[in-house]
Amino acid sequence: MAKMIGPSSENTRSAILDLIRSGGVVSRVDLVETSGLTAASITRIVKTLMSDGLVIETGFGDSTGGKRPTLLELNAGSRYAVGISLDDARLTYVVTDLAGVLVGRLVSAGIGDTYPPTVIERIQAELDVLLTQLDIERSDVVGVGVAGAGRRDVSGAVLRASLSAPDWENFAVKQALEAASGFTVFLENDSACAALGEFWVGRIPATQDFATLYMATGIGCGLIIRGSVYGGASSNAGEIGHMIIDVNGPDCWCGSRGCLEMLAAPLAVVQRALADTTLATSLGLSGQPSELRMDFARIARAAAQGDPGCVALIEQSANFLAKALISLANLVDLDRLYLAGPGFADAGSIYYRIIRDQLDSLAFMRSVHPVHVELSEVGLESAALGAAAVALQSELTPHHKVASGV
Amino acid sequence: MAKMIGPSSENTRSAILDLIRSGGVVSRVDLVETSGLTAASITRIVKTLMSDGLVIETGFGDSTGGKRPTLLELNAGSRYAVGISLDDARLTYVVTDLAGVLVGRLVSAGIGDTYPPTVIERIQAELDVLLTQLDIERSDVVGVGVAGAGRRDVSGAVLRASLSAPDWENFAVKQALEAASGFTVFLENDSACAALGEFWVGRIPATQDFATLYMATGIGCGLIIRGSVYGGASSNAGEIGHMIIDVNGPDCWCGSRGCLEMLAAPLAVVQRALADTTLATSLGLSGQPSELRMDFARIARAAAQGDPGCVALIEQSANFLAKALISLANLVDLDRLYLAGPGFADAGSIYYRIIRDQLDSLAFMRSVHPVHVELSEVGLESAALGAAAVALQSELTPHHKVASGV
DNA sequence: ATACTTACTAAGATAATGTTAGTGAGTTTC
DNA sequence: GAAACTCACTAACATTATCTTAGTAAGTAT
Structure with a gap:
């Protein structure tokens, strides 16, 4: 703090x-x-x-x-920061200037089930390539931010990632990457990164609080309070994915039931689509766990183009999200909310419309002030850009201590 | 801030x-x-x-x-603070020393449907009586904190109280009482007061965040972040009563449905009890809106004494509360939670047991750290004691600006 | 008794901010 | 078109909060 x-x-x-x-x-x-x-x-x-x-x-x-x-x-060009989004499906690298503006990017294969130290080696190599390409001196890089899903323990290791391989349990990403690359590394969860990115490039003053909903495979939420990521007791705040929105809902792997993630996340949408075999075959859904994100994207794209069945599926997901966001808004008296992450890449406008309308009509404080909703423009790279912002912030405004595990 | x-x-x-x-x-x-x-x-x-x-x-x-x-x-005896809990059922006055320790109290009739200025006059008179009784100089009083239910606008007026009389809509309690009494007055909602009271008398360091669930007629929640009440965008944070815990639940007066308050608040418990006519008559429930708190207390007392029907009702309410609290804990990565307010006066131990057990077994971060739950000891006066703490804090540690509407 | 530890304090050095009184560069007015 | 005024910014000094250094007071250990 x-x-x-x-x-x-x-x-x-x-x-x-x-x-x-x-x-x-x-x-x-x-x-x-x-x-x-x-x-x-x-x-x-x-x-x-x-x-x-x-x-x-x-x-x-x-x-x-x-x-x-x-x-x-x-003086935006005086220093640079690197952001990396560690994701099942792909690794996204971005390089930004001091203002958080993208100056270079690189996308490579996802983590899959690779042995963690091998991934670290690859990251280090790809990082070198990217910086060389951009002709950026290593000494001008303030740090490397890493965005990953999952819970973190106090030491900065990924304690329990939703990354597929069990090897990542307790693997100390931060320390390993610092040793390999020589840069200062900051590890933060992807939702928090997305939120901080919004703050940094969005010119939001440090006095205004807001939240960013981040949807990738799972659903998370970053809270920016007084200009810095709110981490809570163990830097794990923002687990909106396991907000209970239906006490009679289906069992969730977390032990609880009716969690938002079970009802609204890409997996839920894809499963509902698969249940309709006509729809599933016409969209060419694979149904493979490894293809989850692709399958969801197919549904989202079809919805964006007006396919009624897909629209209904996305709207259902959006409605569940909206309920959770109403609860969030009521709880922390929110007045600004951003939607970010690959989950909103294709059908973002449908999500946006429903979430905004529901907050307008149902948030408890609607008579006092509206909740301003925005679909984040940074799109697919929001987590990586935000990770870079984490590095920027810790360098430039060190009083906003980003909880990053020592 | x-x-x-x-x-x-x-x-x-x-x-x-x-x-x-x-x-x-x-x-x-x-x-x-x-x-x-x-x-x-x-x-x-x-x-x-x-x-x-x-x-x-x-x-x-x-x-x-x-x-x-x-x-x-x-030097606890060097100054005093007054806290007043404005409640449908009763007005509770407390006087505390600098440490937040109770040194005197007075309870009088609730607000009922009295015309607001008349209530202000009465408060002023009762305040004088209390201070005279305790032989406390007016100049040694740092201020008067007022705890009330309902939303507040930025100017410090009660914008929409759940107090019965519509006269209270937009009535500027703070200004009126300041004019009448001559003291500096701070208005805060009852949940926030209860939370700050916990903080002040509970010797919790300003570095530790926590939440207090406050149940009276409604349900609210005070969030203490970095030693001060977290107010959010318009000082109305903490509306856990309108967290949606059942997307298919009953309509709520707030416009939404399945809100916690509809399922778990005293009114819900009493209505379920009334539906069972045998139980209702054996407990002597009146069913009158004005007797709501009394009816709930009858059920709670019977539950505390082991009446199976009443135990079931209270446990049901506690289960709903627990779900909302799991969501809260996941969202802000909570590690300390207090239960306070008259709603827990009689069957607090049942609520405590269920909420603690559920947080232990279902909170998302349970593998990282537990959520420590405590039944607040301040009991019925928690809101009033907390209101006094609001006054103390604003005097003693002014950097923790308590959002109190100028 | 002597040496050592710990708690605290005094006095001066350092540094961050405010105060006061400017200067430089523009606009307005007659 | 010069005098008067405004505004942005700065220089020099005063104030004040902190740290540094070097004590002193009051205890324990030997």
Whole structure:
């Protein structure tokens, strides 16, 4: 958690940097107003940020009757961050600049059932290729963020991934990759990454809280509170996939029943589609566990093109999601929600419509304020981009300690 | 939210005060260790706290091979706070010292359908009586906290209370009571109060997050994050009563269906009891809306004494609550939960047992850490005691801005 | 008694912020 | 088109919070 005690210089510095990041293009006077500090202090702090190359002056604003304000921006090209999404189906690498903007990418085969150390070796090699391609110095990389599904223990190991191979249980991804690559590595779950990515590139100020629903094979949710990922007791907050939305619902592998994931996740949608043999054959569904994501994508694409049966299936899934999100909104008095992840790639607009409508009409606080819903634009790479944002944040605004296991 | 920028003195001062509060009896050396500051700084800060009368030296600890440590404590008797629980059934006033310990109380008739300004007048008069009785100077009272059910708008008015009379809609309780009494008034919802009370008197350090489930007529939940009430977008966080736990459940007045409150709240239990006419007559249930709490108490008492029908009813309610709490625990990765409020007064142990067992066996993170459940000891007065804690906190540790609507 | 430990404090060094009083560069007004 | 004004920004100093260093006070161990 954020240190509350001691000299405030570092806090202030990163808070100002955060205001510049979230503001995009700001003058010193803007910073005076938003920060509450005096102009003299802003002058001094900006000077240190510029001398570190993190911020640059990029021109002048319009005069309002006196001297024109000098405009400041993040010096986006001064440093880079890498984000990796560890996923069953594929590995997605992204390289971003300081502003979190994509500058390069690479996609390779998923983890499958490969022995973890072998995967780490491959990652290290692919990372090297990517950075060389982009002509980026290793010393300009602030760190590598890794987004993966599953619970994490306090040491930063993936404790129980939904990754297929049991080898990954208790395998210390962070330590292994740090040793192999030489970079500082941050491990965070994919939902939290997606949420932080939204925060970083979306220019959301650190004062505004929001949630990101992330759907891939499973369903998770990242909570950004006061500008940083809310981790809860053991950095595992956001398990909305096991919210119970039907006390009489089907048994879930987690031991409970009627969990959101059982009713709304891609697997549930595909299983319902398979039950309708006509639909299943016309879509060419395989029904193989390894093809789950492909099968779901086929249904989602057909729904997006108006196939009534598929629309009904997606709407059913969206309705379940909406119920869980209403509960979430009521619980934390949410006013901003993003939808992200590959699960929304093909039929995102259907999900968006239903979720937005239901929150508008059923959220408990609707008479006080609306819940603003957005379909994230970062699409398939949201987790990887967010992982890069985790690395950026830990470097640039270290007071927002991202719980990353030592 | 907590100010992150500017001089750190006030933050530090209140952080140290918070360490003393949560520590109970501590030495300066303890503070050095827990705060991370140097001994010299602790000396200076403790000096200012003592000169303000907030902290006193109370003796010496055991030597561990050198000079004995001087023990410090909150100077509990130096100031007082008032907490009022505004409730349908009754008004509960409590006076506490700085440590949040009860030093006096008064219970009077509930709000019923009285015209709000009349209630304010009565409160003002009863407050005067109570303080005079206890021989407490008005200048030693740091403020008055008011706990009430219902949604609040940003200005601190009760926007939509579940209080019976529609007059209370949009009535600005805070402003009216401040004008009438001359005290600083803080308005917070009853669940949040109960949670903060737990925090303040329970010596929970500000670094540990937890939730308090509060059941009176409705069901709410207070979230304490980093030592302060988490309010969300409009200070209305904690609406667990409208978490959807059965997508096929009965319609709720909130517009949604299958809400926790519809299935588990006292009203639901009483209605189920009334459906069984034998049970209803043997318990002497009235079935009148105004007698709801009494009827529920009859069932709860019978259950506590082992009446099988009543036990079944309470267990059913507890099971629904447990499902919602599992979802909550999964969502925010909870590791501490308190049960508070009049709803647990009579059959608390049944609720406790079922909720604890279900969290132990079904919470998603059970393999990483348990969820520690406790039946709050403050009982019926938890909301009022918590309201007093709201006043205490805003006075003593102002960096934990309690969202109280200006 | 002597040496050592521990708890705490005093005094000065360092550093972050605020205060006050500018300067530079634009607009407005007559 | 110069004088007056505004606004953005900065320099120099004052204030203050922290840490550093070097104590002192009060205990234990030998």
